[in-house]
Amino acid sequence: MRVDYDDVETEDDLRVTYQGEPFTGEVVERSPQGQVIALTTYFQGMEDGPSAEWYPTGERKAEGNVRYGTAVGVHEEWHRNGNPAARVEFDDQGKVLSRQRWAEDGTPIESYVAQG
Structure with missing residues (x-):
C-alpha cells in the first residue's frame, strides 16, 4: 500500500499510523508542486526498508x-x-562502521573508519 505523507500520523513513540492503525507500506511526500521528494517504507508503524529522497x-x-x-x-x-555529499555505512545494530563526507566541489571533508 502507498499513501501520502499528509494521510499518516506520527505518534509520540515515532510510530506511524494510518486510519488509526500501525502503517505497513510506503509513504510518499510531495513538494507543493506535486513532485515526489521522499519515499519511506514502514512495517507495523516503524520505518523498515528502503527510503529515498529527491x-x-x-x-x-x-x-x-x-x-x-x-x-x-x-x-x-x-x-x-x-x-556525493556523504556515505555512511552502518552495521546490523545501527553502529557507524565508516563515514565519508565531501564538499559540493568533491573535496573530501571527513573520512572516518570505526576501530574494530
Missing part, C-alpha cells in the same frame, strides 16, 4: 535502508549537482 527538481538527494527503526547498510547523500 530534490524538488528531481535529482536524487539521499537513500538508505532501515531495519525496524535502525539505520543499516550504506546510506548515501548527494549534492544538487550530483556529486
Whole structure:
C-alpha cells in the first residue's frame, strides 16, 4: 500500500499510523508542486526498508535502508549537482562502521573508519 505523507500520523513513540492503525507500506511526500521528494517504507508503524529522497527538481538527494527503526547498510547523500555529499555505512545494530563526507566541489571533508 502507498499513501501520502499528509494521510499518516506520527505518534509520540515515532510510530506511524494510518486510519488509526500501525502503517505497513510506503509513504510518499510531495513538494507543493506535486513532485515526489521522499519515499519511506514502514512495517507495523516503524520505518523498515528502503527510503529515498529527491530534490524538488528531481535529482536524487539521499537513500538508505532501515531495519525496524535502525539505520543499516550504506546510506548515501548527494549534492544538487550530483556529486556525493556523504556515505555512511552502518552495521546490523545501527553502529557507524565508516563515514565519508565531501564538499559540493568533491573535496573530501571527513573520512572516518570505526576501530574494530
